[in-house]
Amino acid sequence: MSALSGKVQTVLGPIEPDQLGRTMTHEHLTMTFECCYFPPAPGDETVAQAPIQMKNLFWLKQNPYSSHENLLLLQETSAVREELHEYRKEGGGTIVENTTQGIARDLPCLKQLAKDTGVHIIGGAGYYVDATHSEATRKMTVEKLTDIIISEVLHGADGTEIRCGVIGEIGCSWPITDSEKKVLQATAHAQTELGCPVIIHPGRNPGAPAEIVRLLQEAGGDISKTVMSHLDRTIFDNGDLLEFAKMGSYLEYDLFGSEMLNYAYNLEVDMPSDSQRVKALAFLVQEGYEDNIVIAHDIHTKNRLTKYGGHGYSHILKNIVPKMLIRGINQTQVDKILIDNPKRWLTFK
Numbered sequence: 001m002s003a004l005s006g007k008v009q010t011v012l013g014p015i016e017p018d019q020l021g022r023t024m025t026h027e028h029l030t031m032t033f034e035c036c037y038f039p040p041a042p043g044d045e046t047v048a049q050a051p052i053q054m055k056n057l058f059w060l061k062q063n064p065y066s067s068h069e070n071l072l073l074l075q076e077t078s079a080v081r082e083e084l085h086e087y088r089k090e091g092g093g094t095i096v097e098n099t100t101q102g103i104a105r106d107l108p109c110l111k112q113l114a115k116d117t118g119v120h121i122i123g124g125a126g127y128y129v130d131a132t133h134s135e136a137t138r139k140m141t142v143e144k145l146t147d148i149i150i151s152e153v154l155h156g157a158d159g160t161e162i163r164c165g166v167i168g169e170i171g172c173s174w175p176i177t178d179s180e181k182k183v184l185q186a187t188a189h190a191q192t193e194l195g196c197p198v199i200i201h202p203g204r205n206p207g208a209p210a211e212i213v214r215l216l217q218e219a220g221g222d223i224s225k226t227v228m229s230h231l232d233r234t235i236f237d238n239g240d241l242l243e244f245a246k247m248g249s250y251l252e253y254d255l256f257g258s259e260m261l262n263y264a265y266n267l268e269v270d271m272p273s274d275s276q277r278v279k280a281l282a283f284l285v286q287e288g289y290e291d292n293i294v295i296a297h298d299i300h301t302k303n304r305l306t307k308y309g310g311h312g313y314s315h316i317l318k319n320i321v322p323k324m325l326i327r328g329i330n331q332t333q334v335d336k337i338l339i340d341n342p343k344r345w346l347t348f349k
């Protein structure tokens with residue numbers, strides 16, 4: 001049993017789980033997504049290179065990954081701070097900040113934001129997808145990776161004493177790479193030692209979540225303390241969803257507010273609307289999975305901030321919760337999704 005047992009670890013230190021309140025389990029407050037830049041379609045080069053402005057907001061909503069400027073969320077700390085004040089006003093308590101190594105994690109910035117706004121912020125340990133792994137990371141043994149992840153939770157990360165409270169988002173591609181498999185094994189080993197929460201970014205294929213869960217299980221991971229992210233762009237068939245749900249992880253719908261016609265990273269995917277996401281939640285609740293669902297917006301580009309006409313960090317609290325109630329998810333179930341499930345997941349064993 002570690003000293004963290006029964007606690008949640010925020011960037012300002014351990015707290016009691018009851019202090020968390022309503023929690024978004026997958027957000028970014030500062031990061032770069034340059035690793036995933038997607039070149040604009042022929043003819044769109046000019047708008048892609050233009051500064052973000054009113055007249056290109058719709059283009060940006062449809063092509064968020066084709067503007068370099070849009071990928072630099074780390075330039076927007078003032079706007080994010082304002083949004084966090086708003087989030088508090090709307091009844092938000094906690095944000096899990098999923099930025100890991102490879103996409104410019106900035107724990108001192110998170111600590112300052114937590115101090116300035118009173119929002120509990122939880123930082124993420126570990127590594128994003130293979131495309132961001134350094135050569136040194138790729139050469140590391142599972143043991144070395146495990147030591148680094150454990151140290152980021154117990155002692156602090158990036159040369160600071162600021163400690164991470166979850167492992168993840170751990171990035172996986174499709175097909176999964178050898179380096180990502182090693183990081184997954186290290187994640188499971190670190191989780192066994194720490195009894196901590198884990199959160200996974202799966203590759204963009206319906207088979208990816210189950211393959212990852214099997215890899216974690218083989219390495220001794222605790223699936224009941226693991227969140228599978230981005231299900232809204234990964235599993236579309238209800239039968240497949242129920243098969244995956246049986247494996248026992250938390251089921252995360254975390255792209256609320258993101259609606260687009262063509263999903264650049266996988267044109268096979270029809271990115272759902274928010275109404276379709278709520279429908280998926282209602283289906284899972286009806287099938288008995290209300291204790292496994294968690295939700296968020298996964299803001300990772302500028303255009304999703306209210307400063308740029310986006311929905312912001314309070315969209316779920318302001319707009320999605322009322323829609324959930326309309327669609328038959330009752331208040332107790334909403335509270336499970338926003339409060340009880342995140343609390344159970346985030347509390348160290």
Ligand SMILES: CC(=O)NCCS(=O)(=O)O
Binds near residue numbers: 201230233255298300
């Ligand atoms: C930061 C991050 O990984 N967001 C997920 C983007 S995706 O398009 O759903 O993979």
